[in-house]
Amino acid sequence: MKKILSKIVLMFFVVTCFFTNSYAQNITISGTVVDQTNTPIPGAGVAVKGKNIGASTDSDGKFNFSTTEKLPLTLVVTYIGYTSQEKVITDNTTGLVFRLESSTVLGQEVVVSASRTPERILESPVSIERMNISAIREAAAPSFYDAIQNIKGVEMSTQSLTFKSYNTRGFNANGNTRFNQLIDGMDNQAPGLNFSVGNIVGITELDVENVELLPGASSALYGAGGINGTLLMTSKDPFKYSGASFQYKTGLNHVNDNNVSAQPFNQVDARLAKSWNNKFGVKFAFSFLQAKDWYGTNYSNFDRSTNTPKSGTRASDPGYDGVNVYGDEVNSSILGVSKSVLNAFATSPTGAPAYAAFGNFISNGLTYNQIVSAINGNAAYAALRPALPYLGVQYSLAKNTTSNQIVSRTGYNEIDLVDYDTKSLKMSAGLYYNITDKIQLIGQANWGTGTTVYTGSDRYSLRNFNIGLYKLELKSDDFSIKAYTTQERSGDSYVSSILGSYLNEMTSGSATTWFPTYSIAYSTAKSQGATEEMAHAAARAQADANRALPGSASFNDKANKIKNTYISDSDFAKGIYGAKFRDKSNLYHVEGLYNLSKVFNNAVDFQVGASYRNFDLNSGGTLFADRNSEIDINEHAFFGQMGKAFGPLKLTVAGRFDKSKNFEGRFTPRVTGVLKVAKNSNIRASFQTGFRNPTTQNQYIDLAVGGGSQRLIGGLSSSIANYNLNTNKGFTEASYRSYMASVIASPTGTGNAALLQAYTFDSRGIRPESVVAYELGFKTLIGSRFLLDVYGYANEYKDFISSVNVYQLRGTSFVKFGVPVNVTDKVKSYGGALGVDYLINNYSITGNVSINKIGDLPNNYINDFNTPTVRYNLGFSNREVVKNIGYNVAYRWQDKFTWNSSFAGGEVPAFGTIDAQVNFKVPSINSMIKVGGSNILNKYYYTSYGNPEAGAMYYVSLAFNP
Template sequence: MKVCRQSFCWLATLLVFLCQTSFAQQQQTINGTVLDATTRQALPGVTVSVKGANAGAVTNANGEFSVRTTHKLPLTLVFSFVGYSPQEQTVTDASTSVNVQLSSTEILGQEVVVSANRTTQSALESPVSIEKIDSRAIKAMPAPTFYDALANMKGVELSTQSLTFKSVNSRGFNSNGNTRMLQLIDGMDNQAPGLNFSVGNIVGITELDMDNVEVLPGAASALYGPNALNGIVLLNSKSPFQYQGLSAIVKSGILSESGRSKGTTGYYDVAVRYAKAFNDKFAFKVNLGYIKADDWQAYDDRDQSLLNGYDLKTGNRSNPGYNGVNLYGDETNVNMFQALKPTAFTPGNPLSNGIAALSAATGGLITPQQIYGAFMPDSAKTFVSRTGYNERDLADYDTKNLKANVALHYKINPNLELLAQGSYGTGTTVYTGADRYSIKNFRMGQYKIELRADNFYVRAYTTQERSGDSYAVGTLGAGINEAWSPSREKWFPEYFGTYATQGLTTFSTAFQQALGSGQNPQQAFATAAAAAKGGAAGFHDAARKYADRERLMPGSKGFEDAANKVKDKPIPGDASGVGAKFMDKTNLYQGEFMYNFKNQISFMELMVGGNYRVYALNSEKTIFAVDDNGDEFRIHEYGGYVQVGKRLLEENLKLSAALRYDKNENFEGQFSPRLSAVYTFLKTHNIRASFQTGFRIPHTQDQYIDLLTPQARLLGGLPFLRERYGLNGPNVFSLESIQAGAPKPYTFREFKPEKVEAFELGYKALISGKLLIDAYAYTNTFKNFNGSQVLVKVTATGQEVYSIPVNYEKDLKSWGWALGLDYRLPANFTVGGNVSYNKLRNEDELGGFQAMYNTPRYRYNLNFGNRNVSQSNFGFNISWRWQEAFVWSSSFVGPLVRVNNLGEIPAYGALDAQVSYLFPKPKVTLKIGGANITGKQYIQSWGNPTVGTQAYASIGYNL
């Protein structure tokens, strides 16, 4: 408490100092207006700065600005805005209004970014690769939403799990719900604290309120802390001071894909934004957005069981052990040969009596074991699975998403602003993990209070996650099966009994006939065995038909009643039945600050920052482990960083170094250094080099999950959980060693955070103001890579199966490169494209470890457009995106099946396009567009839905 009081007093003193020093010199005010030279409309968001000084402002919704400065007259104002030619205006009299008209043009490479160094700088001079979409580009993008447009960025890929749930990735190790890519919305971590993944834009910023998106591929932990292992996505909303008034957009269209239950369905997207600044002190904004559609559907029916000698190419529903990719309940399987053995050789039942009678008829020449093996398939090919249900009969495809945001801003002085912000999102969508999850009536809120200036900020926020009525689709399928016919007690015994009866009857009949025809017992046995083997497919069909005779059919009352009971019962269920409901009410709390000493130190750049975070786990004791008092855990983390920078060689060489330290209570502290250099020559040519590090602290489930599933108990990797379940003993073996026939006791290594060391070289240049070139090459070395290990514990009563996260013993190494070219043609037409390459270098050394690199080697994007053709207010944009086929590794088949090279994600190309027209006086924009307008269906990751064409038309006001 003493430390907290001292810190608070220090912080209060600092804030008072900041407030007071801003008035230390005599100020004068310069007012004016900025208009579009063609339309004569006001231009909001134009940056107005005093040349040679720190003073500046941004125009409001009416194009008005007010600059306060202590600079002596005369002075020069510089007006700059993306997409417009910069302009300078000399001011000799502060009392005279300054009126400026900017001419629209396409100026490449002039974006200002902040994510690369946490300071404002030109994108050309960024020390690392960075991509940006600003509000002007968002309006012109040929994509249904700005989030979809991220796929057009260089080196960035998306994994589509549903219409409203997409995961962003870069530089390899793609996954659904990517936990190696950090996403910040207005500075707040957008991950669901308990579910452990960024929830796309479900709880985020509407298109109307989106100011810009910055994507920084590659390690970024030195400045942004844990989980920025593969990069960061920064989404920043508009200020109510800069963008005022009412804005609205209504978008409607269709989703079309022939494999869905109904091929073509409607799509609706509405958003409203209102912002008001009452004076230069107080402003607020309100945002609402709503999306509704029938979602894309996942219906891949390929057999991923890999049982009975089948694989993905040869497997089909005739395989008794069939497990369809998007069918559920069929994951439950039993080896019939082994399961029937006790019955076959235990006297007193019809099966063993029949086998014994046949053996006796041969005078013992043919043993019971030989007869059993004759009418049963080979032991390696007798796996039988339950009959599954299609995903479309289990998941809720009625996708909807409601977003609401309110923000209050108060300017204590022109350079010091206090704001409070709340964002809330709710909806229904589908997510892919080890299972498919129907995220139904999910709710999440993020609430923040922040004090900021151009050289510091202090913020505190919380993320409140509520899983609502979410459930695991695969578990639901298994639960429905168990509800009407329990596997162990009824379904499998009926199946096996029917098969055995028919198999033994066929064998016995053929055997008797062969003996009667004069064959000796050995010849008759061979004849009968051939007859039994030949009838195996028919026996399986008859057995499944009999066992499924009372099967609950989708749409029936019995099916719906059973489904509702399973969906309402928390995972994993209880003695009365299986539960599929995902219970999670975990909260995250974070406080952080940053201070830039630019006003105190002029010869170099110095910046410091830090944060403190708490996860409050709450699954109502269904998912996470509990302590000795029966309470779920809290996880505490803290970290801090310092960054220094210096310009040398007449300011052409910019050097920077950063060092961050982070500590999670369950792991050793982590240092994350970063070094970078940017050399500028010929004014617009920049060569950059950097060494960066990143790390990922195991997420909340990897630390504390304790969940019994039908296939295994999922455990966190912390030592106390291993001890709780006795996994440190000599009777615990890896699944791989058991499958290889040589059980080997498993020895745990220390569970550590993942780390990456990354080197990057890059070149970025603007040639003749027309050609923008951006290229980079990188290498990554991952240490302590986090994967999962299946363990089998042998006990006196049988076996217990566990799945637990562990670190890979060796380093994983990857490398890649990318090249982007954009060219400004005459009349402001633009053409461009980018290509990226990513490869895992030591893939052949992995053995059975699942690295899940899951990234195509090559992908490219091409684009052509004009935001305002010949100043006619007509615009268009066309893009083509393509990626090659690649192999996906996944745990989607379940924790007991470890398969590298699970299946191929086919190559695909998609054409997106839009045309728009602006009516200047009513401020109305009409837009017609489509994504994947060629209609070629594709999937982006294993188990995910097939994506078709999305066509739309929108009308927007005051965009």
Template sequence: MMRRFTKPVFLLLMLCITALCVQAQSVVISGAVIDKLSKAPVPGAGITIKGKTVGTTTNQSGKYAFSTAEKAPFTIVISFLGYTSIEKLISGNTANLNVELEQEGILGQEVVISASRTPEKILESPVSIERMGHSAIKEQAAPSFYDALNNMKGVEVSTQSLTFKSINTRGFNSNGNTRFNQFVDGMDNQAPGLNFAVGNIVGINDLDVDNVELLPGASSALYGAGGINGTMLMTSKSPFDYQGPSFQFKTGINHVNDNNTGVQPYNQLDVRLAKAWNNKFAVKGTFSFLQAQDWQADNFSNFDRAARKGKDGNRNSDPNYDGINVYGDEVSQNMRNVAQSVLNAGTSGFVQGALGLIAPPTAAQIDAFKSNPAGLNALNGFLRTNATMRPFYAGLNTPGLLPDQNVSRTGYEESSLVDYKTQSLKASGSANYRFSKTVEAIAQVYWGSGTSVYTGSDRYSLRNFSIGQYKLELKGQDFFLRGYTTQERSGDSYIASILGSYINETSKKSTDWFPQYVGNYIGAKSQGATDAAAYAAARAAADQGRFVPGSKAFGLAKEQILNTTIAGTDFKKGIYGAKFNDKTNLYHYEGMYNFSNLFNNVVEFQLGASYRLYQLRSNGTIFNDLVDEINIKEYGSFAQLGKKFFEDKLKLTVSGRYDKSTNFDGRFTPRVTGVYTVAKNNNIRVSYQTGYRNPTTQNQYIDLSVGGGSQRLIGGIPEILNKYSLFANQAYTDVSYRAFLAAAAAGNPDPTLLKSYSFDAKGVRPESVQAFEVGYKGLLGPKFLIDAYAYYNIYKNFITAVDVYQRNTDGSGFTKFGVPVNAAGKVTSYGAALGIDYLLANYNLSGNISYNNIGDIPDNYINDFNTPKIRYNLGIAKRELIKNVGFNVNYRWQGKFYWNSSFASGDVPAFASLDAQVNLKIPSVNSMIKIGGSNVLNKYNFTSYGNPAVGAIYYVAYAFNP
């Protein structure tokens, strides 16, 4: 019989015996974890052997099972963030070990990383920090986690459109804020060519957000250039820790009681998939699509762009009306100057014919001709009697007939020019491999495309705009190495004001329109018409043939201009373009090592370095890169040393960073912080921080026609200033130029009124801030958390802009330039904030109030603090109001303030907004239904002048495995 055992059978038998032996030596544990109150499963709960890292996590149904070679008896710990941990003694194989976890308050116990680039409790942070975890995100009273940032202490939001918002803290807010850094999984979220952080146009899917950490104030010592007013880090969920499928569909309405559009649908789908194998390899993918009708900017207030302030009147009462959200009416001329230009052209033609010249006469030849009485009489006779010249001659030579008045072309409302059909398509994915428990490699991609509206120096329609971010990273417990690239593609994006102006030019050139206007005005006045009637008649005559929105001619002109790039514009050939052609790229490489473990954590010591390359590729539609490619290189390194003293009650940290950019001198930014524990869970913090930002890529290299072609924005570095000879052929200040025009129009030209503007030989330089802060954060009992701070900031070399007028070398007039420069002197700001969280019978009561103000400013500084002095938030929430039903309500108020920007300036009225949601959890299918709304009282408001007023969004959302 023994001979019948073949070798394979013998081996199989031995394997079975071995497996049985192993099984006999292992302890197998299984069961489920549920919420004590709702009885819902708790996915992602950790089950570990006490004192060891061996264990597992619950699946989507809250179930778990694992085996261990640990010798019984031993203790396992069942834990999950937001719940009280439970310990169970294991004496052997255990099945159906079901555990009920009870929710607890976790005030002040969250762990943050961004404040010191090392894990620490938020209570022990050396600087102010705000945090939003995934549990709070899931039940936020806002359409998205990005909208919920508004409820954080001291956070300001400027809303340019439905999907584009700018985040800021501590003053100097702006559209497309360049003083606030945003990072997604360690990647800078800015569009490198358009210079703004793209917010969540291209970012984390709501289902994939693990946490958001926000640092108000300067943070350059740890995060480099930028972040002069704050830094926000958004972190996605690991595919190892959050597995399985998730999806959410949200449907709702907006534009309720909106006369512009009427009620419109709002729909969004989010999907996330993640899977891990053997805790070694994991992948995830996300998809999000949003479709809605955007808010329409309809501020038609009259605006004086030269003085950057509002003025009285509308299109019917002011011949020089320039509506804020009306485009094409930026093109303006003085009536007397127009008349004089017509007479000058007639004079040139008459003299050329009288002298028999082949080419037009020179100024000297014309002066010589006029010096002869016979010639002058003949010329005046021609100008006085010629049918074309006669009205203009009479207008300039008849007292009171032709006023010293600027008139503007008839513009188009933004709704006729901008694409309001908002879409946002986002996708992301990662592949993660763990070499060990602490070392992980990650390949990650974020890509997004969409249509939105952004406010800069103009209103920009971002149509089919896309950005891709691609990253490779190796990280461990004490280090990371990271490289990523941001690839920006402008798609079919364009400038609204240029589009409006060029549609006007296509229908009738301004060189024809203005003479027609002035000539008809003079004719009407000569026949006894009132000023108002003459202006109306002049505009009606000049606007004959104007393309009307909705007409075939308007549509054809619009389409042609949108398909032509800005660089393709050729005025002589009648070719006009408003489209960007931007393919700018950013490449970034950085690494950091934390040496603390090598020193047995007696001291904390970190070193890091980074290298960044901007490749500006706009084909001449944004930058001065039509002929030559532009590359900007930035280098940086930092070090941080921290140590605890006096039985760990005092922690001092010193940080410093050195950065160098291609066009600017190297810069050192230090930081010193101290945290003192006055009692358990009660800490006082003091910090001195410095921050700086380089002039943006546009501040350095922009070369762009804006304002309907009435102005040219150029970079402030010497290379661009020399291109337009602004050192050799000095331009004149805006104030003196307007005084000169007024005198010339009155018939008293006085060149001595023109005052030169001298640009700094080094051009525009980086701006910097010194920030002083003192704060307190503590638990007054286990259910009452208080956080307070006060700050004082000193800014130097604040980057602002000037408008100057340069005399053209051919004598044809002046060219207007907008140039970034540094404000002389120092600008100061100060403020304070207080936040309170209180847990009362499982209700979470919260509130915060912040105060921000600007202090000393130089006389020549344009105040763009752009921040309400006081704003506050009040919130109440309960995860379980009744079984499986929770709610969250947040009330927000901010005071009136003045908004100043290169696009528009004016008062932003005080307003209040109420966000609310109620949710029903369905444990049997691991789902949640949420009914909610933002600004539920539908009180339309705007956060920055010239941007659209925003009303309510009401929605219903169904989420599986949120």
């Protein structure tokens, strides 16, 4: 891979030299941009039409730049909220004055992502949503990234304050592998996770220029992944946006939280950008956030066999397994444990005589208390006294008073295990060189580090992790060549459930000490006449006698040792326990795109491209099966697109061929059409296909989760063979549960083996998942103040990636494996959305509603549609209700729905939230003060089952030159 990157760098050098030539004498263009009241407009863009030349106005509305273009030339002046203005410059190039009129015209924004070529959003061939600079600056939410959830058809899964995942059109997930996210053309997925980590790393609020969202499949344009949606974020060019910007935001969250008093949060953002002679440009952006994260406090009792909540608490259910409680996943039948304890006692050299003696007493009809009294009162039985603890077990089993109740270890609440001191530091820098007026060379680096919490198959405390994205790109109107790499480092991250489980094991081994102690204490209490409830309470108290209590020195010492020991270094025989995982995975990507439209005199739009990427996985055996070997996954692709207008109808055909190392090549076609039925009114229709390769974890994961009670392995045939699951087949979840019930019911502890049903894995192993998507939409602009957009879609998924649990018998015990597999039948979904935007005077009224449904479920498919049927958003704003004062109010509501994931499943109640802000502009210092909040009514809610509840966030921000 290093050789490839070296060649790319050399190519950039050659191309740069090729395009560099002698330049004509520079001319200087300068002037001022003002509004109708002659008030300077800072931040307005001034550019030479059709060229990559220009500048932005300073705090006094002034601009100045140089160019080698010959006169005459056309200048274009733009600013959000004002009508763009063009002026032909023939001789005088200094002292120019542009007076812009305030105006907001709907539907005229230019988007690129829908077809990878510029076009008006009204004429897009597929559904697309956009947030411009003004919408970002005036968002009611605490950040622009939070505000994306107000876009039509978008839903968000909040795993923590800074870790949030977006989705469209169903099958939402905490770590969403069906939704792509690109920053300046770079896929910002974490290579070891295969999904984007929200906006923890990458783009800062002051540096974002626009956000474009493509709901639905987009593989034909952007490759594997994104079969449910693609989010593209673009940062600001220093030639267009120069100067210094600063923002400070402070506020409160955890208001009226039962777990903690109100907590402060603070965020600082800064951006510096400068350009020289329209040749060189540089920028630097910085953001730091510090806050107390949302707490995971779902203590509902959970049934892992059905992945649903059940009744009971720790006090009422000895087998309690709390959703956000870890370590209590380890459980056993008290009847089974008692039989094992008694068998070990009866067969040991020292216990056998006592077992026989106790049996005689019991067969003679003596009660437990009578037997104890007889042994303690007669010197002849002195040798039996040390064995008295086992009498209760033998007596209870003989009298059939031992329950078949499942008993779990006493777990630790997430709040005691996870680091909630959230921090996020993001930095980005860019160097820009305009080789010619149309060709630009860019070097860019984005780096971020932080502490947060992520929900996957477990709750992961991500501490001091960092991700870097580094790019070199050469681009023009006709072509682009870029190479970038994503470098992921897990820092001090650990698995919370393993930490909870191993804290228990370090104190008292489950098999050797805790469960036997519990069994003896329970049986003794039962033999003495205690109720079932009293017996379990007494048994737990005795088994937990030496438990490390949260906050104690013992707890902290043990927890720190486990947190700082890698999972792969665990050695139970030596008392070494580790929950830390090591991930140093990298992604390398090279891509080229060429627009050949000029070859056809622009009679057709014609693009071709190719890409190559490599996943370099390095976890040291803590996440992947790479303890003794390296894992590399290579992928390459070829892309082509052609579009042509036939009067009012424009048709576009695209296709992409992708080949991954572990899977067969795959072709994804795309056909779209836009029909102009009236001025600013268009009907669009599309046939799109998409696919996603099984994630790196779907292929190679090898990780213990659920407190070590389950092992997740990859679905490749080699991964399955590595655990002999083809020869020593595992048994299905349902049949294993039936068998275990028969074991408990059997007086001898021997279950009915005929109940076990073997699971046969597909010999091909896991395969890519694909979708065929159909969409029909209509968008119209009535006048210049009413915009309507409506669409319907239908998706059909093939080889949908799901998972199964199987139980493999090894010796006398079972080992549980979670394995990703493909659903044999097709999975279908459908839905639609409607959105309206209406302007009246300075007021803006917006509203949208979306509907998403899943079709009939295939057999043996676990429904993880994870999407509310109905969602809607309402917005009401005025950028200047009175001079220099504006506001924005956004209401969001979604229906209740059922959530299902490998971590937990259950119902997510319906909820509605209000975000609002009032802003005060201070033109004299080009600043804005904003007072606002998200969820301002402070009604706590959660977006997915098992994730924390989020309350209000109230804030005040001061932004200079935003």
